[in-house]
Amino acid sequence: MTNxxxxxxxxxTPIGNLEDLSPRARQVLVRAAAIAAEDTRHTRHxxxxxxxxxxxxxxxxxxxxxxVPALIARLQAGDDLAxxxxxxxxxxxxxxxVLVRAARAAGLRVAPVPGPSALIAALSVAGLPSxxxxxxxxxxxxxxxxxxxxxxxxxxxxxxIFYEAPHRLQEMLxxxxxxxxxxxxxxxxxxxxxxxxxxxxxxxxALRERVGTDADxxxxxxxxxxxxxxxxxxxxxxxxxxxxxxxCAELPPARAARIxxxxxxxxxxxxxxxxxxxxxxxxxx
Numbered sequence: 001m002t003n004x005x006x007x008x009x010x011x012x013t014p015i016g017n018l019e020d021l022s023p024r025a026r027q028v029l030v031r032a033a034a035i036a037a038e039d040t041r042h043t044r045h046x047x048x049x050x051x052x053x054x055x056x057x058x059x060x061x062x063x064x065x066x067x068v069p070a071l072i073a074r075l076q077a078g079d080d081l082a083x084x085x086x087x088x089x090x091x092x093x094x095x096x097x098v099l100v101r102a103a104r105a106a107g108l109r110v111a112p113v114p115g116p117s118a119l120i121a122a123l124s125v126a127g128l129p130s131x132x133x134x135x136x137x138x139x140x141x142x143x144x145x146x147x148x149x150x151x152x153x154x155x156x157x158x159x160x161i162f163y164e165a166p167h168r169l170q171e172m173l174x175x176x177x178x179x180x181x182x183x184x185x186x187x188x189x190x191x192x193x194x195x196x197x198x199x200x201x202x203x204x205x206a207l208r209e210r211v212g213t214d215a216d217x218x219x220x221x222x223x224x225x226x227x228x229x230x231x232x233x234x235x236x237x238x239x240x241x242x243x244x245x246x247x248c249a250e251l252p253p254a255r256a257a258r259i260x261x262x263x264x265x266x267x268x269x270x271x272x273x274x275x276x277x278x279x280x281x282x283x284x285x
Contacts, residue, residue, distance in 0.1 A: 006033070006080040008103045010096070012089040012115030015221070016193035018049050025113045026050055033079035036071060038095055042086045059083070064098045071099060075108050082113075087221070089117045093137040093163055119161050122189035122223035125199055126159075129228065133159040141168065143175070148245065150179035155238020157228040164222045173208040176226060180204060185227040191220040240266025 009028045014020040029035060029052050036059040037043035043056060059067055075081060085094035103110050123130050134156060139146045153160060164172045176186070182205035190198045198217070200207060204226070211217045229238075240260045247256035261268040 005108045006075045006078050007109040007111050008075055008100065009080065009082045009111055009113055010090050010100065011082050011084050011113040012117065013046060013084050013087060014193065015087040015116045015118050015121065016191065018046060020116050020193060021046070021050060022115050025115055028113050029054055029082050031080065032082040033074065035082045035084060036099065038085045043084055059095060059099060061095050064095050068099050068102050072102050072106055075103060076106065089115070092117060092119065118192055118221065118223050121192050122225060123161060126187040126189065126225045127201060128159045128185065128187060128225055130159065133161055135161045138163045143171065147175050147179065150175055151241045151245070152238065154179055154241060155229050155236065157230065159228050160226045162224040164224055166218045166220065166222060169218050169222060170211055172224065173204065173211055177204045177208055180226060187225040188217065189223040189225070190217065236265040237267070237270055240264035240271050244271040
């Protein structure tokens, strides 16, 4: 009889409170032949807390392509493996995609063990529209690329969700405020499920002021949520800015803005605002 191979279990782990590990996730981690972990030191702490002795294999962004063939071979030989990230659901702004894609391409079973996710946890308590949302993860570290992406999102009607590093939080809020306006509603969720969990809401201007005057708000794991653009011409403006940026590579700004405005119905002056953001030199990370 042909061996169908083992299962790659994609296991969500706690984002802070270790008691959030589900009974099913615990069982899968116990029974797996090995656990592929983003940071073995971090995951070892979780396993020790739960009394789990399953061997660990490091799988992170710097070695994933190199170690995947050996892991696929183990799965094909019949081993069950578990994939975890440092916190939350693997592949969501974390490594694991290369392994999951390779396992599926090899015809192996890939099964989810759902659980904690920082973006869903933050959305559930933010008080912003949640029926439709857009997860952007971490935007580019360089200022120019980050501002260009925000200019593309200015007309997005869905709630926007971002991850951000503490040392870039002030710059990110500055750029959000410049792109979306001071009065756009937003939420800063920090250290979710941990002892010092904080969820702050208000306008982008209010959050920027709070972060600028309170260093404690620039610590820990951060999720930023921004209300979508409810204006009737929001989508036209977003499309206009995207077209304007493309045209500027070949045309003078004035002509690019005129053409983009004609094709999308976006206000021509608003397109210049996107150009002003793009002209700011890149800063450091």
